[in-house]
Amino acid sequence: MTRFRLVVLTLPALALNACSMAPKYVAPVAPVPVSWPVGDAYLAQSEAALPLVSYREIFQDQRLQSLVEQALTNNRDLRVAAANLAAARAQVRVVRANQFPAIGVSGSATRTETNGRNGGSPAAVTGDRTSFSLQGGISSFELDFFGKYASATQAQRDTALSTEAAARTVRLGLVADLAQAWTDYAADKDLLEIARATAANAERSVTLTGARLKGGVAPRTDLRQAEQVLETARGDVASQTTALAQDINAIRLLVGADFDESLLPGSLDEVNRSLAVLPAGTSSRVLLRRPDVVEAEYLLRAANADIGTARAQLFPSISLTGLLGVASNALSALFDKGAFSTTLGGSADWSIFNAGGRVANVEVARAQRDAALASYERAIQTAFSEVADALADQGTLSERLRAASRFTEAASDTARLTEASYRQGITSSLENLDAQRSLYSARQQEIAVRRALAGNRITLYRVLGGDQASPAQAD
Numbered sequence: 001m002t003r004f005r006l007v008v009l010t011l012p013a014l015a016l017n018a019c020s021m022a023p024k025y026v027a028p029v030a031p032v033p034v035s036w037p038v039g040d041a042y043l044a045q046s047e048a049a050l051p052l053v054s055y056r057e058i059f060q061d062q063r064l065q066s067l068v069e070q071a072l073t074n075n076r077d078l079r080v081a082a083a084n085l086a087a088a089r090a091q092v093r094v095v096r097a098n099q100f101p102a103i104g105v106s107g108s109a110t111r112t113e114t115n116g117r118n119g120g121s122p123a124a125v126t127g128d129r130t131s132f133s134l135q136g137g138i139s140s141f142e143l144d145f146f147g148k149y150a151s152a153t154q155a156q157r158d159t160a161l162s163t164e165a166a167a168r169t170v171r172l173g174l175v176a177d178l179a180q181a182w183t184d185y186a187a188d189k190d191l192l193e194i195a196r197a198t199a200a201n202a203e204r205s206v207t208l209t210g211a212r213l214k215g216g217v218a219p220r221t222d223l224r225q226a227e228q229v230l231e232t233a234r235g236d237v238a239s240q241t242t243a244l245a246q247d248i249n250a251i252r253l254l255v256g257a258d259f260d261e262s263l264l265p266g267s268l269d270e271v272n273r274s275l276a277v278l279p280a281g282t283s284s285r286v287l288l289r290r291p292d293v294v295e296a297e298y299l300l301r302a303a304n305a306d307i308g309t310a311r312a313q314l315f316p317s318i319s320l321t322g323l324l325g326v327a328s329n330a331l332s333a334l335f336d337k338g339a340f341s342t343t344l345g346g347s348a349d350w351s352i353f354n355a356g357g358r359v360a361n362v363e364v365a366r367a368q369r370d371a372a373l374a375s376y377e378r379a380i381q382t383a384f385s386e387v388a389d390a391l392a393d394q395g396t397l398s399e400r401l402r403a404a405s406r407f408t409e410a411a412s413d414t415a416r417l418t419e420a421s422y423r424q425g426i427t428s429s430l431e432n433l434d435a436q437r438s439l440y441s442a443r444q445q446e447i448a449v450r451r452a453l454a455g456n457r458i459t460l461y462r463v464l465g466g467d468q469a470s471p472a473q474a475d
Contacts, residue, residue: 055068055175055179055461057276058275058276058457058461059175059179059274059275059276059461060274060275060276061265061270061271061274063262063263063264063265064178064179064182064263064265064274066263067178067182067251067255067259067263068175068178068179070255070256070257070259071174071175071178071254071255071256072171072174072175073256074255074256074257075174075254075255075256076256077170077174078167078170078171078174081166081167081170081171082167084163084166084167085160085163085164085167088159088160088163088164089160091156091159091160092153092156092157092160094156095152095153095156096153096156112129152305154301154302154305155302155303155305156302158298158299158301158302158305159298159299159302161298161301162294162295162296162298162299162302165291165292165294165295165298166291166292166295168291168294169291169292169295172291172462172465173462174254175461176458176459176461176462177254178251178254178255179458179461180455180458181247181250181251181254182251182264182265182271183265183268183271183451183454183455183458184247184250184451185244185247185248185251185264185265186264186265186266186267186268186270186271186454187268187447187448187450187451187454188240188243188244188247189244189265189266189267189268190267190268190447190450191236191240191243191444191447192237192240192241192243192244194440194443194444194447195233195236195237195240196233196237198229198233198236198436198439198440199230199233199234199236199237201436202226202229202230202233202436203230205226205229205230205419205432205433205436206223206226206227206230208423209222209223209226209429210223212429217425218429222428222429222430225429225430225433226429226433229433229436229437233440248261248264251264268447268450268451268454269450271454272450272453272454275454275457275458276457277394277457287380287383287384287387287464287465288380289465290379290383290463290464290465291465292379292383292465293376293379293380293383293465295379296372296375296376296379296380297376299372299375299376300369300372300373300375300376302372303365303368303369303371303372303373304369304372307362307365307366307369383463383465386459386463387460387463387464390456390459390460390463391460393452393456393459394456394457394460397449397452397453397456398453400449400452401446401449401450401453404442404445404446404449405446407442407445407446408439408442408443408445408446411435411438411439411441411442411443412439412442414435414438414439415435415436415438415439418431418432418435419432419435419436
């Protein structure tokens with residue numbers, strides 16, 4: 001019994017003290033410049049550090065925050081990501097169990113009956129015999145001297161952490177997608193109002209032109225041209241009505257449930273006023289906190305640990321077996337001292353020749369680590385490029401919006417003056433219609449720039465990974 005306890009207590013200690021054949025992990029140098037590009041297009045005046053902020057600090061409208069909270073609770077993509085994360089964490093425990101011995105207990109009872117003759121006597125001889133046995137011990141257990149199972153556990157743990165980072169990527173994308181859908185609804189609502197206003201103005205032009213046609217002042221071509229403007233606007237009203245309904249459907253899908261439509265924005269101006277501006281000029285190392293970059297780094301760590309597992313396969317496998325059993329014919333005497341039996345055994349297995357297969361496994365693991373390193377560096381470079389593009393866009397959007405606003409103002413004044421001249425018979429119908437078309441186009445273009453301005457702030461939130469506090473930690 002003492003020897004059995006010694007085996008049980010000693011083997012896990014041997015397993016936990018195993019050496020590791022995995023190379024020491026050294027974080028690679030980020031293959032990007034120290035800071036974002038600085039120039040006229042970027043409006044960067046200093047290298048101010050960018051703090052990590054939550055979506056509440058970027059999307060400040062309470063209505064959007066309420067929708068985000070509902071989405072974080074109900075969205076089905078998040079539930080899938082959470083289930084995948086739970087499975088990955090459980091798999092770590094599955095792999096880690098190989099580092100410990102498996103202890104099992106089994107028992108049996110046998111009853112034997114005899115019925116025969118004794119020495120030719122006619123009298124029958126009968127007897128019963130019952131035996132009991134109980135066995136407990138350690139099944140064949142491989143000592144992890146060379147860290148094969150420890151490296152496999154580390155690789156699985158890093159894989160689980162990469163899955164957690166992937167779940168954070170889903171969360172970040174969900175918040176950004178919802179903010180974009182919320183913005184699209186506001187933009188389409190503004191476009192619908194513009195189309196309705198244009199249609200109403202076109203109806204007045206058709207009425208006026210029809211009256212001038214009846215009076216013999218205007219030709220029929222003027223009426224037909226006015227009707228073209230009217231029907232174009234009416235078609236846009238129908239299209240924008242559809243777009244608005246589709247925006248609501250998109251928000252409902254992202255939220256994962258029905259929502260109160262009073263949480264929708266009233267106009268695109270409301271949206272832009274509620275979105276905080278992220279400054280340029282921060283250190284590019286902030287990208288190391290982006291979920292997809294974190295995911296790539298943990299996959300790199302897992303590939304590095306896989307090298308240790310492959311190296312350990314080159315060394316012999318040492319297994320131990322421990323068995324402790326008791327047997328007795330009487331249940332009451334089952335645990336008497338004399339009923340105990342102990343069996344200890346060990347074995348070693350080392351493949352002398354396998355045509356270089358195990359050495360090739362090490363080379364495969366190294367090649368996979370190199371591929372993971374390249375993927376990690378590519379993730380950083382892609383993130384840097386996306387942020388730099390967004391910042392360049394941010395640097396010119398304000399001027400583009402000012403130009404679009406001034407153009408709309410000029411087109412509006414031109415349309416107003418041209419219509420007044422047309423009513424007085426000074427300008428032609430064609431000039432009046434061209435002025436209306438120009439104003440309609442200018443207002444649509446201004447909405448497009450305002451939508452781009454809001455979209456740029458959402459894109460910066462997405463590409464900076466701003467809603468992540470720190471890299472994932474081991475569970």
